[in-house]
Amino acid sequence: MGRPQIIASAVDNPDRTRGWTSWITTTDHKKIGIMYLATVLVFFILGGVEALLIRTQLAVPDNTLLTPERYNQILTMHGTTMVFLVVVPVWAGFANYLLPLMLGARDVAFPRLNAWSYWMYLFGGIALYASMLYSPPEAGWFSYVPLSLKQYSGTNGQEAWIYMVHLTGLSSIIGAINFIATIHNMRAPGMGWGRMPLFVWTILIYAYLVIVALTSLAATVTMLLLDRNFGTGFFDPAQGGSALLWQHLFWFFGHPEVYILVLPAFGVFSEILPVFARKPIFGYKAIAAATVGIAFLGMLVWAHHMFATPMSTTVLAFFMLMSFVIAVPTGVKIFNWIATLWRGTVEWTTALLYCVGGIATFTMGGITGIFLAVFPIDWQLTDTYFVVAHFHYTAFGASAFAMIAALYFWWPKMTGRMLSEKLGKVGFALMFIGFHTTFLIQHSAGLSGMPRRIYEYSETSWTWYNFVSTIGAFMIALSVAVTVVGVVWSLKRGAIAGPDPWKANTLEWFTPSPPPENNFDVVPRVRSVEPMKDIRREIEQRTNAEQRYRSGQPMLH
């Protein structure tokens, strides 16, 4: 193949590989990946505490724990944190760590750019949270105009939000360019497109979506910044601007964004299920094609977030139909995962349980999505707790479950130690039950008329729904705590993992755990989608042959 050979050069400087300075000066994709993941954990906990505050406020009617101002700030911080500072970067973190290893490369294509991308993410998060010291943004995570204009949101919290979007956006775009260059150019010999791990496929498509969606968002929030501070009036109706323009621009980013959150989660499911079912993935090509299909269609459904705005029936009908069409490749993936388990020998590890739990939960979110896509039904349901339930079933059900599955699965590779399966299963049970306790009942709250984003309510028929939901939220928190304890415990006392504790399929398991700085001394030739399985078989055959040779048996199979 005529691909250019890019081999990242390893730096031989022992001072640069140890101590805390080694972390802030590193360009090693594994260290950067770990820094990403550690930072994500911090923001996940912050976002979780915000969620608990929201739920505590809503546990009973007429609660006065939070003022309306505080509530809107916490709500905005929660949504913004989870989307921009947790789920997008968590995939950047895992992709950083895993891509070169899965591809058989020594680093990503542009290691320094990669470091820059991490630091932009960190500073973006700090920019947002610095606003806690004066006044956090309070216009919701999608900052609708005119509410987010200076006349209605006078504090500089909104600017903090804009800078955060700029910095993390740039971080994601740079990261995406890096992933794309790496995937296109640095695959191991023999790894054609049809033999690339499915996680890598989803990261490739994630990266392309990031480039389309986040560049568009960067321009959009710049317009908001100009409107707020330089009187441009793009969005101000009083100056001939359009309030709907913001919604179109924002959701043109916003819907691809939800696939940015969720496609890598699909990649994680597609990697982990075959390992523990001890079966090849069912329909590799269909899953890869569905990924591409979802990404393309995902750019054509944005206005389903705007069904209640003044739009003509033609527009409504188009976006309804496109939303239906996107359900097909999504359904195909779910069927393929089930078929992967079918007739396998399924080992109930924590990672597998989180995958299956995530798929079950996401399926439910997909089904409620069909209700929302039918625009007359959406007129009843949009902006209610039904929608809150729907997007938590999808975003939390796929992304957060997959994120924890990925943690359990790849932790041994990253640290060389195993996480406790016992704690893992307790955590999973709490998470699964807690999640459904929190969010299932929110559908009913929405159906009985409870709008989202209200800081209090007096309608007593909603009390029961909200109280149960709050109990569930604390179960989720407990589950996260169990996982964190497990992580800390494992760092000190976890069982030693060895290079390939799961008998997995992809190349990262060919390296020692944790992998050395340059990853591979020899890059093996790839002959199938499951190179490690081939290698393991080869080694087995060879050792068998050797034993037979030693014991004087004839060399016959």
Next chain:
Amino acid sequence: MSEGRNRRRLLLALPLALVAALLAAPAARAGLLFPESGGSPNADSIHTLYVMVFILALFIFVGVEGTLLWALFKFKAKKGATAAQIHGNTKLEIGWTLGAFVILLFITVFTFIQLPSIKNPKPSLIDENGRELTAQVDGMQVAATNQSTPKGPTMTIEVNGQQYVWRYLYPGQDQLLTYTDMVVPVGMTVLLDITADDVVHSWWIPKLGGKMDAVPGYTNKLWFRIPPDAIPEGQKQVVYTGQCAELCGRNHANMYGRVIGMRMADYKKWYADKVQQLKTAETDVAEQQKKLTEQESQGGDE
């Protein structure tokens, strides 16, 4: 094979039983499983559409989640079991892709059948004087507004969202304005022109149908027609409540709206009273102002 058939029968029977149980007590399930309705024909049509999607969804849900769980439990690793090394099955893949398409096609067709009854206002059941109308003709499509106007009498109210109150402008020369409570005659088709003065709000009374955003600079359309028998025997009015559904600032949670349906005669009386009240209030204010200016001009030089 009979095991497989039994399983399939079970998968079919489960949703069917659930559907039966649900349809047996539909009213009681409103809010828990179904959206609110009962105040207007469009709300009822949305409800019907929802129930239909719900039934389909139930089959999909039980089918998919059922097989997923089945696969998880049935194929749990046991000693001596080996995994079948299957890479795929093209026929199966094409089959479920087409299957998914067909289900969605079905929902699409059904939506478009129901749509006119949701989107296009129905003609009023009464005339301006409260007499029942018998001949009901559906309206014609008016392209400009993309909402049809029904034949016969209707009543148009301008709804305006403002932080944090709804303002209604009634038809007629009196330019009557009310806040929060909208009073309408039952049986009359009410057309709403919805807009906002400051930020985006969303007008929503769950029992009267869907919500529509009030966006400054735009006019959004909605309609409802409260059935005459909605007013309970021996009472004068029926009240439907709702609240703003789009985050509009700190007091978004307290931006309530109510629609009060009255019989035509009562509505007329209410309207006349209201106009009278406002007139006297206006003259009162004018008098007070006059007094104030007089006082000021008297003591202005001090």
